[in-house]
Amino acid sequence: MREEYALSSLRVKFIRGEEVKYISHLDMMKVFERAIRRSKLPIAYSQGFNPHPAMVFGLPLSVGVTSESEYADFEFTCDIDPQEFSQKLNQNLPEGIRISLSNKKQTKVNIMASIVVADYEILVATAEKQEHGHIKSVLDSIMEKPEILIEKESKRGRKEVDIRPMIFELKTKFSKELGSDNNFESENGFQYIENPFLTNYINKHLDVPGFSSYNVENVFSISLKISAGSKSNLKPDLLISAFNLLSDLQLKLVKVHRTGLYIEKEMRILDPLSNEALS
Amino acid sequence: MKFIINDEVLLGVEKPSRYVGGEWNSVKKDIEKVKIRYAFCFPDVYEVGMSHLGMKILYHLLNSREDTYCERVFVPWVDMEAKMREQNIPLFALETQSQVKDFDFLGFTLQYEMCYTNIINALDLARIPLLSNERTKDHPFVCAGGPCAYNAEPLADFIDFFVLGEGEEVIQEILDVFLIWKEEDGTRDQFLSRIAQIEGVYVPAFYDVEYNQDGTVNKVVPKDEAFPKKIRKRIINDLDNTFFPDKIVVPFSDIVHDRIMLELFRGCTRGCRFCQAGFIYRPVRERTPQKLVELAKKLEENTGYEEISLTSLSTSDYTGLKELTDDLINEMEPRKVNLSLPSLRVDSFSLDLMQKAQKVRKGGLTFAPEAGTQRLRDVINKGVTEEDLIISVSTAFNGGWSGVKLYFMIGLPTETNEDVEGIADLGDKVVATYKAVPKENRGKGLSVTISTSSFVPKPFTPFQWAPQDTMQMLREKQKLLKVKIKNKSISYNWHDSELSFLEAIFARGDRRLGKVLVKAWQKGCKFDGWGEHFNYKVWMEAFEECDVDPHFYANRERTIDEVFPWDHIDIGVTKNHLIKEYQKAVRGELTSNCRTSCTGCGAGVFEGGVCVE
Numbered sequence: 001m002r003e004e005y006a007l008s009s010l011r012v013k014f015i016r017g018e019e020v021k022y023i024s025h026l027d028m029m030k031v032f033e034r035a036i037r038r039s040k041l042p043i044a045y046s047q048g049f050n051p052h053p054a055m056v057f058g059l060p061l062s063v064g065v066t067s068e069s070e071y072a073d074f075e076f077t078c079d080i081d082p083q084e085f086s087q088k089l090n091q092n093l094p095e096g097i098r099i100s101l102s103n104k105k106q107t108k109v110n111i112m113a114s115i116v117v118a119d120y121e122i123l124v125a126t127a128e129k130q131e132h133g134h135i136k137s138v139l140d141s142i143m144e145k146p147e148i149l150i151e152k153e154s155k156r157g158r159k160e161v162d163i164r165p166m167i168f169e170l171k172t173k174f175s176k177e178l179g180s181d182n183n184f185e186s187e188n189g190f191q192y193i194e195n196p197f198l199t200n201y202i203n204k205h206l207d208v209p210g211f212s213s214y215n216v217e218n219v220f221s222i223s224l225k226i227s228a229g230s231k232s233n234l235k236p237d238l239l240i241s242a243f244n245l246l247s248d249l250q251l252k253l254v255k256v257h258r259t260g261l262y263i264e265k266e267m268r269i270l271d272p273l274s275n276e277a278l279s
Numbered sequence: 280m281k282f283i284i285n286d287e288v289l290l291g292v293e294k295p296s297r298y299v300g301g302e303w304n305s306v307k308k309d310i311e312k313v314k315i316r317y318a319f320c321f322p323d324v325y326e327v328g329m330s331h332l333g334m335k336i337l338y339h340l341l342n343s344r345e346d347t348y349c350e351r352v353f354v355p356w357v358d359m360e361a362k363m364r365e366q367n368i369p370l371f372a373l374e375t376q377s378q379v380k381d382f383d384f385l386g387f388t389l390q391y392e393m394c395y396t397n398i399i400n401a402l403d404l405a406r407i408p409l410l411s412n413e414r415t416k417d418h419p420f421v422c423a424g425g426p427c428a429y430n431a432e433p434l435a436d437f438i439d440f441f442v443l444g445e446g447e448e449v450i451q452e453i454l455d456v457f458l459i460w461k462e463e464d465g466t467r468d469q470f471l472s473r474i475a476q477i478e479g480v481y482v483p484a485f486y487d488v489e490y491n492q493d494g495t496v497n498k499v500v501p502k503d504e505a506f507p508k509k510i511r512k513r514i515i516n517d518l519d520n521t522f523f524p525d526k527i528v529v530p531f532s533d534i535v536h537d538r539i540m541l542e543l544f545r546g547c548t549r550g551c552r553f554c555q556a557g558f559i560y561r562p563v564r565e566r567t568p569q570k571l572v573e574l575a576k577k578l579e580e581n582t583g584y585e586e587i588s589l590t591s592l593s594t595s596d597y598t599g600l601k602e603l604t605d606d607l608i609n610e611m612e613p614r615k616v617n618l619s620l621p622s623l624r625v626d627s628f629s630l631d632l633m634q635k636a637q638k639v640r641k642g643g644l645t646f647a648p649e650a651g652t653q654r655l656r657d658v659i660n661k662g663v664t665e666e667d668l669i670i671s672v673s674t675a676f677n678g679g680w681s682g683v684k685l686y687f688m689i690g691l692p693t694e695t696n697e698d699v700e701g702i703a704d705l706g707d708k709v710v711a712t713y714k715a716v717p718k719e720n721r722g723k724g725l726s727v728t729i730s731t732s733s734f735v736p737k738p739f740t741p742f743q744w745a746p747q748d749t750m751q752m753l754r755e756k757q758k759l760l761k762v763k764i765k766n767k768s769i770s771y772n773w774h775d776s777e778l779s780f781l782e783a784i785f786a787r788g789d790r791r792l793g794k795v796l797v798k799a800w801q802k803g804c805k806f807d808g809w810g811e812h813f814n815y816k817v818w819m820e821a822f823e824e825c826d827v828d829p830h831f832y833a834n835r836e837r838t839i840d841e842v843f844p845w846d847h848i849d850i851g852v853t854k855n856h857l858i859k860e861y862q863k864a865v866r867g868e869l870t871s872n873c874r875t876s877c878t879g880c881g882a883g884v885f886e887g888g889v890c891v892e
Contacts, residue, residue: 019299019301020296020301020531022289022295022296022298022299022531023296023531023532024296024532027296027531027532027533030531031303031531033583033585034303034529034582034583034584034585035303035583036583037583037584037585037614038303038580038581038582038583045615051615063290063295064286064289064290064295092303092583094301094302094303094531095301096301205285205286212285212286212287213287254286255286
């Protein structure tokens with residue numbers, strides 16, 4: 001086999017929608033590999049016995065999680081136009097995966113190594129109907145603690161970690177109508193949700209009667225900015241179990257959607273597609 | 280009915296992506312705009328069913344019709360089934376997640392006998408009455424095809440009609456009749472009567488079975504003169520000009536055979552007497568290398584797969600193999616596509632090919648002598664000598680290979696302890712061959728694996744009269760072989776004889792087994808082909824409770840004049856030919872390959888392939 005050298009590289013941002021949220025991280029890479037083969041884009045391959053396409057993905061998503069903000073780096077054997085790349089690849093990707101942006105990348109540092117922060121918007125439900133004020137004050141009081149210790153399972157076994165420094169922002173949003181005389185059924189009560197991905201999910205799923213084990217009226221949203229990446233990583237499900245340990249809210253995680261990922265470069269937090277990040 | 284398979288269900292099961300569809304090349308259609316909805320069910324899990332070439336062909340063929348939407352259905356794994364039953368979710372199709380009950384057809388492919396309980400379970404999950412005669416116009420027509428359909432009598436109560444042989448043409452004829460019938464708003468029986476007159480269609484309810492006092496079949500007769508006395512299978516004579524998909528569904532998750540499959544030919548010229556496929560798929564018909572290369576290129580472009588495998592019953596017998604592999608390697612190497620070559624006869628040509636085509640580690644090569652002595656290999660008409668095998672392994676060892684797997688069957692007709700011990704001797708000779716190869720040529724660390732399966736006599740083979748060894752006999756032979764294998768470089772493993780016993784019962788079963796199937800399923804049997812779910816004890820309880828003797832089916836030697844439950848099915852090859860072959864087998868006489876000389880087996884009636892070349 002001919003040896004190949006990477007001559008140019010691109011960083012792309014892509015969407016992982018409802019249609020493909022059950023695919024594992026490994027299978028997702030396979031999907032991209034085959035889409036690239038179909039599109040006949042000049043991807044570079046690793047050398048050796050079993051050549052692999054030169055691509056690196058950002059932070060793996062858990063099965064069931066959607067995202068509008070995934071990133072991957074690709075290397076090519078010749079110069080390639082980012083727009084052409086997006087267009088050709090999008091024609092060959094299954095429904096639910098879409099390249100939204102792409103740009104040339106000069107830096108040798110790959111996306112996986114540099115991610116530090118992630119944004120999420122999640123939907124949670126309380127087991128019982130609760131006053132919004134109460135939920136908010138319980139969560140606020142937890143956030144005011146100097147440390148939030150929780151057992152985390154790692155490859156080396158269980159260990160106690162303080163997740164408080166991993167939480168940078170936490171905002172709750174509730175339906176205005178809840179608890180008032182307004183008829184919940186007339187409108188779906190989720191007008192406070194602005195993210196189109198979550199709205200889409202709600203329209204498709206939460207409207208179906210008897211859909212789930214939780215009461216749809218008890219659902220509210222939390223926006224999060226938390227640590228992510230190889231050095232320090234917090235997942236929304238772990239955060240929710242911490243809240244459940246420290247309160248009697250009995251929160252149930254309904255839906256997790258990632259809205260942003262950020263890298264660190266020279267002590268600054270950057271959008272992975274910004275000029276500073278790519279140079 | 281509106282239902283949604285929600286996140287809570289899917290996040291609680293293994294490999295959820297296999298239940299949601301949406302894969303590349305899966306077909307999307309508007310269900311309001313089609314006239315026929317066809318649910319194609321492989322009665323096993325997604326990973327197994329998606330690896331099956333026949334399903335790929337028929338799925339894309341049916342969807343090439345504008346008036347038809349074919350969707351895929353697989354049996355949920357036990358964790359998913361539990362959730363479906365708990366949450367009242369019926370069996371659904373992957374493409375639109377519609378319930379199977381809403382379709383016009385539910386078609387099963389029968390690849391092995393041990394899937395029968397899964398079919399019962401699938402019908403139950405789909406909320407379709409198990410018994411054919413309890414279905415109404417609200418239910419789909421339930422049909423089945425595939426190799427087990429040639430004797431699917433055990434399923435006669437549950438399946439509305441069987442399709443015998445290759446489906447590409449006959450399925451279209453059936454759908455065309457369906458369109459007219461639907462327009463006329465006829466009864467179910469009217470539809471079935473009409474298609475019963477299409478060659479290759481077998482409606483079991485239209486045939487009566489009469490039994491003798493000793494439990495054997497007296498005769499099978501059509502209830503009406505309009506139905507054929509014998510139902511002949513269908514074949515496709517011109518493979519180059521018949522439909523073969525140029526795109527196939529690319530799954531999201533790993534499946535058993537995750538690659539492009541190129542079908543070189545159908546049938547086999549060898550006539551091994553134990554092999555059902557060798558008889559039911561006759562005559563041999565090939566695709567041309569040009570056509571195959573053209574298909575390979577399109578499939579590679581449309582799927583992005585990185586591997587192509589050549590499939591057939593005996594790839595070394597393909598007449599255009601050298602031309603095909605040369606062209607494929609030329610086309611595919613620049614695209615970094617591997618060629619995988621299963622079931623090749625090992626000689627210098629194939630070893631050279633393997634080195635060129637695959638970047639395989641020189642690990643294991645597989646040989647299937649099937650029997651331990653020349654006498655027994657002649658009985659089964661294997662046509663391989665010890666010398667052939669030793670030359671092959673010697674070539675392989677000299678080429679740097681150091682691992683070989685040797686496959687055998689135990690319990691073959693006329694087998695003696697000497698034949699069993701011959702397996703161990705052959706193993707020793709392979710080890711000696713390795714030692715005779717200069718150290719600088721051979722790979723390090725010899726490993727010889729001997730595997731034995733238990734022989735299952737199958738209908739439509741020369742051994743359809745033969746008894747299966749009892750489990751006791753099979754176990755003693757396994758024990759004997761274990762003691763005889765002394766060399767440390769040889770490891771021995773064997774298949775469980777309980778499963779082979781059950782296979783033998785159903786392979787040559789009749790309609791009276793239907794109630795045993797339902798009983799076993801009611802007692803929890805399903806996924807019988809999966810070791811962890813197979814429950815022999817429960818199966819035996821089911822036989823006892825139904826007052827059916829399993830040994831009557833598995834271990835009984837049939838007389839030559841016995842009427843078989845499948846005698847009204849015509850595969851081309853005549854019963855007379857099979858009788859002659861059985862008698863030659865017992866005498867240890869060989870029968871020639873179709874390409875050497877015609878033996879007049881009867882497959883010539885199809886006027887195709889090797890019979891007219």
